[in-house]
Amino acid sequence: MKILNVDQIRALDQATIQNEPIAPLNLMERAALAFVDWFVDHFPDTTLTKIFCGLGNNGGDGLAIARLLLERQYPVEVHVVRYAPRESDDFMHNHRRLKLVTEKVNYIEFSRDIPALRHNEVVIDAILGSGLSRPTEGIVKSTIEAINRAPATVVAVDIASGLYADQPNAEDDVIIEPDYTITFQLPKLAFVLPKNGRYVGEWHTVDIRLHKRYIDLAPTPYYFTHPREARLLLHKRDRYSHKGTFGHALLLVGSYGKMGAAVLSARACLRSGVGLLTVQIPRCGYPVLQTAVPEAMCRPDGHQYVLTGPSEVEGPPPGDYTTVGIGPGIGKAPETLAMFRELLPTLKKPIVVDADALNLLSENRELLEQVPPNSILTPHPKEFERLTQTWKDDYEKLGILRDFAKTHQVVVVLKGAYSAVATPAGEIHFNGTGNPGLSTGGTGDVLTGVLTALLAQGYDPVEAAVLGVYAHGLAGDRVAEQRGPIGMVASDVVDALRWE
Numbered sequence: 001m002k003i004l005n006v007d008q009i010r011a012l013d014q015a016t017i018q019n020e021p022i023a024p025l026n027l028m029e030r031a032a033l034a035f036v037d038w039f040v041d042h043f044p045d046t047t048l049t050k051i052f053c054g055l056g057n058n059g060g061d062g063l064a065i066a067r068l069l070l071e072r073q074y075p076v077e078v079h080v081v082r083y084a085p086r087e088s089d090d091f092m093h094n095h096r097r098l099k100l101v102t103e104k105v106n107y108i109e110f111s112r113d114i115p116a117l118r119h120n121e122v123v124i125d126a127i128l129g130s131g132l133s134r135p136t137e138g139i140v141k142s143t144i145e146a147i148n149r150a151p152a153t154v155v156a157v158d159i160a161s162g163l164y165a166d167q168p169n170a171e172d173d174v175i176i177e178p179d180y181t182i183t184f185q186l187p188k189l190a191f192v193l194p195k196n197g198r199y200v201g202e203w204h205t206v207d208i209r210l211h212k213r214y215i216d217l218a219p220t221p222y223y224f225t226h227p228r229e230a231r232l233l234l235h236k237r238d239r240y241s242h243k244g245t246f247g248h249a250l251l252l253v254g255s256y257g258k259m260g261a262a263v264l265s266a267r268a269c270l271r272s273g274v275g276l277l278t279v280q281i282p283r284c285g286y287p288v289l290q291t292a293v294p295e296a297m298c299r300p301d302g303h304q305y306v307l308t309g310p311s312e313v314e315g316p317p318p319g320d321y322t323t324v325g326i327g328p329g330i331g332k333a334p335e336t337l338a339m340f341r342e343l344l345p346t347l348k349k350p351i352v353v354d355a356d357a358l359n360l361l362s363e364n365r366e367l368l369e370q371v372p373p374n375s376i377l378t379p380h381p382k383e384f385e386r387l388t389q390t391w392k393d394d395y396e397k398l399g400i401l402r403d404f405a406k407t408h409q410v411v412v413v414l415k416g417a418y419s420a421v422a423t424p425a426g427e428i429h430f431n432g433t434g435n436p437g438l439s440t441g442g443t444g445d446v447l448t449g450v451l452t453a454l455l456a457q458g459y460d461p462v463e464a465a466v467l468g469v470y471a472h473g474l475a476g477d478r479v480a481e482q483r484g485p486i487g488m489v490a491s492d493v494v495d496a497l498r499w500e
């Protein structure tokens, strides 16, 4: 699904109002209803809910939510943060409607008006939404600080108050730190950026039927992979297919002491549907690989400890394989660099480049030009920084990422909490699967195996990256569900891969 910027969201709001058509107030009511549906599902016990409203439309949402919850017999307190003399029309209208249901509205003008907040209460944050135009200050800031200090559960309406939806905040900005963010229809770019984790919490979108045609036509470089979209990418298998149909991949992996990386990438590649797999490893890894991964063919390198290229075993040149995956555990020995240097110009089809192969690229930038177009590079942030430059915030990093993918005509999977797949066309697809349990040695090697298998099966490289990252994260989520995220190991992730 698309991620739109604030101006586009505002225009989408107007397009919906004009084209559906629907009165602005009714659209706000629809948004409030969608929020309330989620809320009563999630908080079925009618615990005391304190709703903090600003004076714009986010505050209007909060007032409508208060009325709808009161109608459902929830004990609700409404606190309006009166920071300015100006209120939006829909705020005023909902204020009048609320007053027909309850007389009890508290107005916060000074710190002494801020209510005490306890741990068994729920706070709904509707102070500021996507209309944020400057840092929070004065009574708004004091109220946010009080909410952040409180032990109550906090649910933000649309976006945490004080957080910009599509531009960086300053380090010292005061922003709500919610447990949940319930946003309307589409996620905001801010939600998928690492620095913002504590200002987002667990986020969900609720459908408010905004104008579909506007969304379809709106230009944006940013997408979030919806589970439905990921499943659609999966190729169906023909019952007359045979192992040749699914390609023959070559993995160049491992070195002395790092043969585990070879085994993990090879097992993941096989578990991701490759037809045939050949693994080239330094000679010392031969018994390891033949024992741990009997399904793979093995090409022992001429060198005992590191990869150098030539093998004692006859075989086609790397360029003849359907695809090549290189990097996990290979180290940076001069012989391995020499092999990489010789190998790259012989490859014409997209490959997967990971780990030390990426570090070799950073240290020998001229090799970047030799990487076949549409290859998939899978750096973590440190490796990406070595390949490019440092950045001052997540937004600058996205710019650098898009430029890099466009300039070098490669697909970049920047790994992280929301892994970002950057395409040669300059688009970015954020992935939502995965959990902190995946931050453990070897999971990157697993991803390389997955992506290599998908390329071997003829997936378009961008689709391979989007689907592969999604499936890899989902496997991690399955493991976390079964045995908890702590103590998860990369082999668990291989075993949990599913392609359906």
Ligand SMILES: NC(=O)C1=CN([C@@H]2O[C@H](COP(=O)(O)OP(=O)(O)OC[C@H]3O[C@@H](n4cnc5c(N)ncnc54)[C@H](OP(=O)(O)O)[C@@H]3O)[C@@H](O)[C@H]2O)[C@@H](O)CC1
Pocket (backbone or CB within 6 Å): 009, 010, 012, 013, 027, 028, 031, 054, 055, 056, 057, 058, 059, 061, 083, 088, 127, 128, 129, 130, 131, 132, 133, 134, 135, 136, 137, 140, 157, 158, 159, 184, 210
């Ligand atoms: N889009 C959709 O599809 C739908 C959107 N809906 C809802 O509308 C919300 C957006 O509403 P909104 O535009 O009124 O913005 P919101 O943030 O409530 O208030 C802006 C006001 O606050 C002011 N202000 C700004 N920064 C400030 C600060 N630091 N401290 C103090 N004040 C500050 C700002 O002042 P100005 O910049 O004009 O000077 C302006 O007066 C959106 O988040 C969602 O909840 C749903 O109802 C329906 C579907």
Ligand SMILES: [K+]
Pocket (backbone or CB within 6 Å): 058, 125, 126, 127, 128, 129, 156, 157, 158, 159, 160, 161
């Ligand atoms: K809010």
